[in-house]
Amino acid sequence: xxxxxxxxxxxxxxxxxxxxxxxxxxxxxxxxxxxxxxxxxxxxxxxxxxxxxxxxxxxxxxxxxxxxxxxxxxxxxxxxxxxxxxxxxxxxxxxxxxxxxxxxxxxxxxxxxxxxxxxxxxxxxxxxxxxxxxxxxxxxxxxxxxxxxxxxxxxxxxxxxxxxxxxxxxxxxxxxxxxxxxxxxxxx
Numbered sequence: 001x002x003x004x005x006x007x008x009x010x011x012x013x014x015x016x017x018x019x020x021x022x023x024x025x026x027x028x029x030x031x032x033x034x035x036x037x038x039x040x041x042x043x044x045x046x047x048x049x050x051x052x053x054x055x056x057x058x059x060x061x062x063x064x065x066x067x068x069x070x071x072x073x074x075x076x077x078x079x080x081x082x083x084x085x086x087x088x089x090x091x092x093x094x095x096x097x098x099x100x101x102x103x104x105x106x107x108x109x110x111x112x113x114x115x116x117x118x119x120x121x122x123x124x125x126x127x128x129x130x131x132x133x134x135x136x137x138x139x140x141x142x143x144x145x146x147x148x149x150x151x152x153x154x155x156x157x158x159x160x161x162x163x164x165x166x167x168x169x170x171x172x173x174x175x176x177x178x179x180x181x182x183x184x185x186x187x188x
Contacts, residue, residue: 024088032080040079044072047092054096058104067103071096102161109159140187148183151176 019027019042027046030039048068055067074095141152154165155176162180166173 025084028079028084028088040076043075043088047089048072050089051092051096054093055100057100059100059107063103063107064100067096067099070099070103074099106159106161113159137187144183144186148179148186151179152183152187155180 019030019036019038022030022039022042024043024046027039027043030036031043051071052064052068055064055071059067071092075092141149141157144152150169151165154160154168155162160168162173162176166176169176
């Protein structure tokens, strides 16, 4: 086998350059075009400490890790849809800030719901009526078509945002919003 043929993959790799030596824009283009995992890994390595620092502000370690992963998932999904210049660090910082804020809000909502349920004597006189109402609502939710029921369960009962529900359901957030509206009308 001729020597130049056996080294062809190595030559192509060297021609592309080391990920660490490339700019953010070059790495983004490389990932968007070739789905090169090394390019994305280089972006995470380059900006990971900044994103984690933003996520840690006011969050528990587990919540900060969730926000960190969500931030890079946004980047993963958005690469190739906008021009990446020298502002990628600022863009990631903004996404991380918004994601961390959303995680904090969800944690607060969840804690309030848990405290309301755990509060002793909360509605003890109305407990039979409440149980009857809950059973009625469950029956009515169960009667909804699957697509409406999924939106109601994810957003109204589990407390997910429309974006999170859309990701879980594999549809756009606007579709989730429409399904929620139609499901709520049917439940009324």
